[in-house]
Amino acid sequence: MPSYGQFCPVAKAMEVLDERWTLLIVRELLLGSTRFNELRRGVPKMSPALLSKRLRALERAGVIERTEGKGYALTESGLELRPIVDALGAWGVRWIPQIGQADLDPHLLMWDVRRTVPVENWPRARTTLAFAFSDVAPKDRYWWLVVNGDEVDSCDADPGYDVAVTVATSLRTFTEIWRGDLSWAAALRSGAVKLDGSASLRRQVPDWVGSSLLSQVARPA
Amino acid sequence: MPSYGQFCPVAKAMEVLDERWTLLIVRELLLGSTRFNELRRGVPKMSPALLSKRLRALERAGVIERTEGKGYALTESGLELRPIVDALGAWGVRWIPQIGQADLDPHLLMWDVRRTVPVENWPRARTTLAFAFSDVAPKDRYWWLVVNGDEVDSCDADPGYDVAVTVATSLRTFTEIWRGDLSWAAALRSGAVKLDGSASLRRQVPDWVGSSLLSQVARPA
DNA sequence: CTGTATCCATGGCGATACTG
DNA sequence: CAGTATCGCCATGGATACAG
Numbered sequence: 001m002p003s004y005g006q007f008c009p010v011a012k013a014m015e016v017l018d019e020r021w022t023l024l025i026v027r028e029l030l031l032g033s034t035r036f037n038e039l040r041r042g043v044p045k046m047s048p049a050l051l052s053k054r055l056r057a058l059e060r061a062g063v064i065e066r067t068e069g070k071g072y073a074l075t076e077s078g079l080e081l082r083p084i085v086d087a088l089g090a091w092g093v094r095w096i097p098q099i100g101q102a103d104l105d106p107h108l109l110m111w112d113v114r115r116t117v118p119v120e121n122w123p124r125a126r127t128t129l130a131f132a133f134s135d136v137a138p139k140d141r142y143w144w145l146v147v148n149g150d151e152v153d154s155c156d157a158d159p160g161y162d163v164a165v166t167v168a169t170s171l172r173t174f175t176e177i178w179r180g181d182l183s184w185a186a187a188l189r190s191g192a193v194k195l196d197g198s199a200s201l202r203r204q205v206p207d208w209v210g211s212s213l214l215s216q217v218a219r220p221a
Numbered sequence: 222m223p224s225y226g227q228f229c230p231v232a233k234a235m236e237v238l239d240e241r242w243t244l245l246i247v248r249e250l251l252l253g254s255t256r257f258n259e260l261r262r263g264v265p266k267m268s269p270a271l272l273s274k275r276l277r278a279l280e281r282a283g284v285i286e287r288t289e290g291k292g293y294a295l296t297e298s299g300l301e302l303r304p305i306v307d308a309l310g311a312w313g314v315r316w317i318p319q320i321g322q323a324d325l326d327p328h329l330l331m332w333d334v335r336r337t338v339p340v341e342n343w344p345r346a347r348t349t350l351a352f353a354f355s356d357v358a359p360k361d362r363y364w365w366l367v368v369n370g371d372e373v374d375s376c377d378a379d380p381g382y383d384v385a386v387t388v389a390t391s392l393r394t395f396t397e398i399w400r401g402d403l404s405w406a407a408a409l410r411s412g413a414v415k416l417d418g419s420a421s422l423r424r425q426v427p428d429w430v431g432s433s434l435l436s437q438v439a440r441p442a
Numbered sequence: 443c444t445g446t447a448t449c450c451a452t453g454g455c456g457a458t459a460c461t462g
Numbered sequence: 463c464a465g466t467a468t469c470g471c472c473a474t475g476g477a478t479a480c481a482g
Contacts, residue, residue: 002241002455002473005266007324007396008333009313009435010248010306016317017309018239020223020475027231036444045226047476052445062316071444076441077316084312085231087305088238092230095283095298096237103228112229175228214230220297223475241455257464268456273465292464 016061017081021046025054026078027085029064031115034071041111093214097181104171106133106140107156109178113145114154116210122147128159129208130166133174147208165197165205180215237282238302242267246275247299248306250285252336255292262332314435318402325392327354327361328377330399334366335375337431343368349380350429351387354395368429386418386426401436 004011017023021043028042040051055072058064063078074081110131126148133141146153146161153159167174173192176182184206187193195202225232238244242264249263261272276293279285284299295302331352347369354362367374367382374380388395394413397403405427408414416423 003321003323004242004245005323005326006245006329007320007326007400008245008248008329009310009317009400009433011245011313012317012320012324013309013313014244018241018244020239021225023235023239024225024227024229024232027229043227045476047478048445049447049477050475053475077312080312080315084305084308087308088234089230091298091301091305092232092234094301096230096233099228099233100224102224102226103233105226105228108227108229179228179230212230266456268458269465270457270467271455274455 016057016063017084019054019057021050021054022058023081023085023088025051025058026063026074026081027089029072029074029078030082030085034073036071039072041107044105044107089214090217093179093212093217094220097219099172099175099179101172104175106136106143106171109171109175110143110145110154110156112212113178113209114152116212117145117147117152118207118210119147119150119152121204121207123164124149126161127208128161128163129205130163131174132166132168133171134168135170135172145209163197164201165195167193167195167205169193177209177211178215179212180217237278237284238305240275240278242271242275243279244302244306244309246272246279247284247295247302248310250293250295250299251303251306255294257292260293262328265326265328310435311438314400314433314438315441318440320393320396320400322393325396327357327364327392330392330396331364331366331375331377333433334399334430335373337433338366338368338373339428339431340368340371340373342425342428344385345370347382348429349382349384350426351384352395353387353389354392355389356391356393366430384418385422386416388414388416388426390414398430398432399436400433401438 003015024043025039028039031042033039033042036051040046040048043051055064059066062075063081064072065075067073126146129145131143140156142156142158144155144159146155146159169187169192173182173187177184177187184193188195195205224236245264246260249260254260254263257272261267261269264272276285280287283296284302285293286296288294347367350366352364361377363377363379365376365380367376367380390408390413394403394408398405398408405414409416416426
């Protein structure tokens with residue numbers, strides 16, 4: 001760990017936090033992940049060796065603790081990174097609206113969607129929402145969101161249940177909706193999203209799918 | 222600039238901000254520096270080539286603008302990094318109290334001190350406060366803070382004026398006082414700081430020297 | 443499931459010198 | 463004053479395979 005040679009607290013903080021991937025791991029922990037492979041899902045482009053290395057660095061820095069057989073947990077110090085991560089997210093969503101093609105990833109997106117599904121808006125009986133991303137290679141194109149009571153599952157293989165509604169759109173469009181860059185209303189109006197299902201169910205889809213916590217951040221004028 | 226391959230706003234923000242030195246440059250700009258060589262004083266361990274590179278990256282990212290003949294200025298986007306830098310500083314001062322020997326630097330320290338001197342607490346007539354850092358190599362050991370009305374100068378060469386008070390201490394102790402890790406009262410009591418001058422002037426020294434904005438941050442219990 | 447071990451290419455970055 | 467130019471090392475971290 002290279003030092004900045006400065007006593008300034010910002011510099012000391014960045015010595016711990018500015019290494020590549022580090023704050024994304026903290027973000028995952030703040031979102032509730034605790035196990036190694038759970039963390040991997042949040043940073044899939046990271047090699048396990050590097051993830052392991054970063055976790056040890058965070059442990060040495062006192063930001064996380066390994067708990068016996070229970071994975072990793074943020075310490076008090078780590079929990080206090082939440083305002084920083086939140087502020088970074090708010091800044092990012094305001095000032096970096098351009099999302100490159102390489103930033104789109106259906107696995108990450110559906111992983112995010114899954115953990116924020118507002119189950120209270122869904123029918124009580126098991127309900128399945130299907131997605132077809134027109135611009136994604138066939139093997140990752142189709143996804144199913146199955147809500148059964150309080151349980152939510154996100155599948156990239158057909159679970160075989162009756163589908164209530166199918167959402168047909170591009171991965172980019174659905175990502176933009178998730179991020180709050182685009183509204184359901186606008187996307188439906190323009191035809192960027194097409195819904196297939198009964199009219200009464202179609203109308204509920206926007207309420208079934210949550211959105212990023214950062215979607216509500218005001219955009220610059 | 223390597224990408225994380227994630228649409229998450231935190232990841233997009235970190236693509237811009239997690240490169241080594243970047244947020245320290247932003248910190249300097251937030252503190253009021255605008256010229257290249259002014260910025261260098263705040264990040265003296267950085268090579269000019271690298272500083273130049275980072276400035277161009279920040280410009281491309283829309284965080285700063287070059288203004289004709291006036292150096293660099295934060296854009297609206299850049300100004301909104303203030304809460305992030307502040308939060309990082311607060312976290313750093315709370316959770317990374319250990320300052321290595323290599324983190325101590327009289328130039329950085331006196332540069333910081335100079336820009337926060339509360340001139341309103343000083344006598345109206347030109348007044349000089351001298352420092353002698355016992356544990357610093359002779360050439361960087363002696364410093365003079367000269368306050369004349371609203372003007373503040375920090376010199377590493379004797380300006381030749383009468384000295385009101387001399388502060389004799391270690392660089393570490395004075396850094397700790399500046400950061401708020403140690404109070405003047407405790408340092409004087411323990412003998413870690415010795416003042417030389419008339420009793421009435423000696424008593425004012427703590428009010429003449431400001432302290433880091435972060436010194437007021439509550440420390441963890 | 444939870445990581446380690448190993449290998450290798452890349453390029454980041456530190457040091458130094460130099461220029462308009 | 464405000465940067466470029468050049469060089470070279472070594473660490474970063476990506477990929478892959480493997481182990482407790």
